[in-house]
Amino acid sequence: MKKLINAPDAVLADSLKGVAAAHPELNVDHTNRIIYRGNPTRAGKVAVISGGGSGHEPLHGGYVGLGMLDAAIAGEVFTSPTPDQIQEATRVVDSGAGVLHIVKNYTGDVMNFEMAAELADADTGVTVATVVVDDDVAVEDSTYTAGRRGVGLTVLLEKIVGAAAEEGRDLADVEALANRVNESGRSMGMALTSCTVPAAGRPTFDLPDDMMEIGVGIHGEPGRHRVPLAPAASIAQQLVDPVLADLDFTGGPVIAMLNGMGGSPLIELYLMYGEVAALLEKAGVTVARTLVGDYITSLDMAGCSLTLLRADDELLRLWDAPVNTAGLRWGV
Amino acid sequence: MKKLINAPDAVLADSLKGVAAAHPELNVDHTNRIIYRGNPTRAGKVAVISGGGSGHEPLHGGYVGLGMLDAAIAGEVFTSPTPDQIQEATRVVDSGAGVLHIVKNYTGDVMNFEMAAELADADTGVTVATVVVDDDVAVEDSTYTAGRRGVGLTVLLEKIVGAAAEEGRDLADVEALANRVNESGRSMGMALTSCTVPAAGRPTFDLPDDMMEIGVGIHGEPGRHRVPLAPAASIAQQLVDPVLADLDFTGGPVIAMLNGMGGSPLIELYLMYGEVAALLEKAGVTVARTLVGDYITSLDMAGCSLTLLRADDELLRLWDAPVNTAGLRWGV
Numbered sequence: 001m002k003k004l005i006n007a008p009d010a011v012l013a014d015s016l017k018g019v020a021a022a023h024p025e026l027n028v029d030h031t032n033r034i035i036y037r038g039n040p041t042r043a044g045k046v047a048v049i050s051g052g053g054s055g056h057e058p059l060h061g062g063y064v065g066l067g068m069l070d071a072a073i074a075g076e077v078f079t080s081p082t083p084d085q086i087q088e089a090t091r092v093v094d095s096g097a098g099v100l101h102i103v104k105n106y107t108g109d110v111m112n113f114e115m116a117a118e119l120a121d122a123d124t125g126v127t128v129a130t131v132v133v134d135d136d137v138a139v140e141d142s143t144y145t146a147g148r149r150g151v152g153l154t155v156l157l158e159k160i161v162g163a164a165a166e167e168g169r170d171l172a173d174v175e176a177l178a179n180r181v182n183e184s185g186r187s188m189g190m191a192l193t194s195c196t197v198p199a200a201g202r203p204t205f206d207l208p209d210d211m212m213e214i215g216v217g218i219h220g221e222p223g224r225h226r227v228p229l230a231p232a233a234s235i236a237q238q239l240v241d242p243v244l245a246d247l248d249f250t251g252g253p254v255i256a257m258l259n260g261m262g263g264s265p266l267i268e269l270y271l272m273y274g275e276v277a278a279l280l281e282k283a284g285v286t287v288a289r290t291l292v293g294d295y296i297t298s299l300d301m302a303g304c305s306l307t308l309l310r311a312d313d314e315l316l317r318l319w320d321a322p323v324n325t326a327g328l329r330w331g332v
Numbered sequence: 333m334k335k336l337i338n339a340p341d342a343v344l345a346d347s348l349k350g351v352a353a354a355h356p357e358l359n360v361d362h363t364n365r366i367i368y369r370g371n372p373t374r375a376g377k378v379a380v381i382s383g384g385g386s387g388h389e390p391l392h393g394g395y396v397g398l399g400m401l402d403a404a405i406a407g408e409v410f411t412s413p414t415p416d417q418i419q420e421a422t423r424v425v426d427s428g429a430g431v432l433h434i435v436k437n438y439t440g441d442v443m444n445f446e447m448a449a450e451l452a453d454a455d456t457g458v459t460v461a462t463v464v465v466d467d468d469v470a471v472e473d474s475t476y477t478a479g480r481r482g483v484g485l486t487v488l489l490e491k492i493v494g495a496a497a498e499e500g501r502d503l504a505d506v507e508a509l510a511n512r513v514n515e516s517g518r519s520m521g522m523a524l525t526s527c528t529v530p531a532a533g534r535p536t537f538d539l540p541d542d543m544m545e546i547g548v549g550i551h552g553e554p555g556r557h558r559v560p561l562a563p564a565a566s567i568a569q570q571l572v573d574p575v576l577a578d579l580d581f582t583g584g585p586v587i588a589m590l591n592g593m594g595g596s597p598l599i600e601l602y603l604m605y606g607e608v609a610a611l612l613e614k615a616g617v618t619v620a621r622t623l624v625g626d627y628i629t630s631l632d633m634a635g636c637s638l639t640l641l642r643a644d645d646e647l648l649r650l651w652d653a654p655v656n657t658a659g660l661r662w663g664v
């Protein structure tokens with residue numbers, strides 16, 4: 001295992017030190033492993049928080065800031081944060097207008113966020129609403145999930161819902177919007193290589209040199225099938241087809257994200273997006289906004305995922321609204 | 333070789349298709365492999381262009397846009413663009429105020445940009461000034477270079493000089509500023525793994541599982557020495573020491589970049605920055621601005637580099653000025 005780390009069990013704590021050093025505009029609670037905005041939530045603003053296992057950076061800590069998250073809770077690598085951590089973040093960010101929890105659909109995350117929401121209500125009277133993101137069309141019920149997994153759409157949802165909260169909408173409105181975004185987006189991923197979890201010290205799965213995994217999850221969970229390595233055009237087809245088969249993306253503007261899994265260089269991600277864009281055009285899908293790069297990763301896995309979101313004027317306006325985070329920044 | 337490509341000889345052309353599809357705000361000349369801003373250079377503005385071999389994305393194409401480059405010329409992977417390509421870009425971007433060429437110090441690049449500058453002057457009367465970036469403290473005279481290599485400082489220089497050109501400064505001013513930035517910055521890199529050039533199909537160099545390369549170049553050129561794998565704290569020391577030994581970074585604000593080589597995930601880069609920041613603080617270096625992420629890469633190489641730039645109020649102001657590119661974006 002070749003990694004830029006001190007010790008496998010210190011990766012998260014050490015990485016948070018770097019986040020704190022690089023981003024004086026954020027507050028890092030090293031004990032509870034929570035990244036907050038530098039300023040407390042302003043009175044009347046719904047707070048939006050998310051979290052999950054680490055190893056998907058810049059998700060979620062890289063999306064804390066104006067126009068996006070109020071806080072991100074970091075679990076150990078590929079491990080849900082605990083209810084205590086989540087409850088603490090919920091308590092700190094609440095300004096009285098309630099807190100939205102954005103949860104990727106993994107069994108551990110769903111359970112721990114639910115418990116935290118109950119504790120927050122019981123202990124401190126904080127009203128919590130929850131959206132569970134489940135956009136991955138690859139599989140129903142996977143290694144760590146009942147139902148579909150929550151993957152790339154989480155990034156787009158955090159941006160759009162964060163912008164709505166920034167506008168001062170109330171918790172019910174923000175929750176409804178989050179559910180609408182979740183229902184309007186789909187993702188599909190693939191891997192050329194496994195990732196290596198530091199604490200494990202060896203690749204999560206074996207993938208022969210001439211094979212790739214289609215429909216892989218962001219923790220290296222098995223996908224739909226293993227197939228021989230293929231040209232980018234064929235890989236693009238194998239991502240686009242299941243996404244378009246699952247939801248109609250024609251008839252309105254679409255936000256598209258071609259995401260890198262962490263180990264694939266940007267020149268390959270742009271190349272993949274070129275192939276995807278050609279297929280989408282052929283299918284009558286109009287892409288209005290695009291992200292290409294590493295936005296939700298799986299440590300050092302080589303591979304990529306495609307996320308599409310059916311948008312409309314309102315969602316595009318919220319997408320374009322100012323955002324000031326380490327991972328997404330514009331308009332400020 | 334596991335890559336998201338169609339064919340080794342089509343990587344650059346196919347990737348530029350993706351850039352064009354993802355960035356309607358840019359103009360891509362697919363024949364000459366040049367990325368331009370969507371709008372022509374405004375009258376009286378010095379144009380700033382750069383280029384070099386591909387494989388270092390987001391450098392240089394990802395830095396084309398308001399407040400940074402007017403155009404970027406892409407050579408094949410790790411291969412200088414030709415004088416013809418560079419001359420064409422120079423001709424197109426000139427609005428009468430002259431063109432600054434930003435060239436990383438590699439023999440092929442220096443030669444081809446020089447030839448292009450002469451051709452531009454002779455054929456079309458365009459005045460060209462050139463800055464050759466040579467910030468890498470690792471080695472004097474390397475595989476592809478006479479003198480020091482040009483690496484990470486190029487990113488910072490393109491940002492700062494691009495902002496100065498945007499303010500309407502004349503060519504002599506912009507050139508002087510570029511030289512001042514070059515003299516004020518230093519870099520040092522390291523690799524955990526080799527990169528694999530698509531056309532070669534196998535790793536550029538062999539690096540045993542228990543070794544790392546200190547002082548590596550951005551094409552996988554040999555560095556200072558190979559040493560056993562070490563904890564991040566030791567790696568940070570091996571990057572910080574030679575940089576601080578080469579130039580005094582105390583006594584004023586510094587801009588720091590902890591750059592990923594392409595194959596190292598962000599959680600490791602933040603971890604490395606945490607170690608670097610602690611060493612800089614101990615050495616009395618005050619970091620005023622920070623970048624952590626993949627800004628100048630070597631395809632899929634795992635590893636990182638450190639760049640420090642001595643700044644002052646003027647350089648910080650130019651750093652903070654609005655920039656609207658795929659790779660760096662703020663203030664707009």
